[in-house]
Amino acid sequence: MEITEKMVDYVSALSRLKLPEEEKTRMTAELQTIVTYMDVLETLDTDGVEPMSHVFPVKNVLRADEVQPSFPREELLKNAPGGDEEAFLVPKAVD
DSSP states (O other): OOOOHHHHHHHHHHTTOOOOHHHHHHHHHHHHHHHHHHHHHHTSOOTTOOOOSOSSOOOOOOOOOOOOOOOOHHHHHTTOSSBOSSSBOOOOOOO
16 A cells, blocks of 8 residues: 555544645655554454453453541541532532
8 A cells, every 4th residue: 555645644643733745755765664664564464363351361451349447537627728518518510
């Protein structure tokens, strides 16, 4: 696939970028290099290779949830600049 400056103009318009002429020329060459490399990858034999979402095995590193007692509400609210018996009171931010 041949990358043209017209394609670079199209992609830059999609990404809302304004490229100067010398940048367009450089981008055309860089995109052509990327596409050429993708053509090389297409020639690889991938029969029998399982699709994967990550290169490394992904495992859940989170601990299991455990129910634990929390701090007493009164203790949490005692240093609040404003509050009632249940929650922090803050100034209204949106009318």
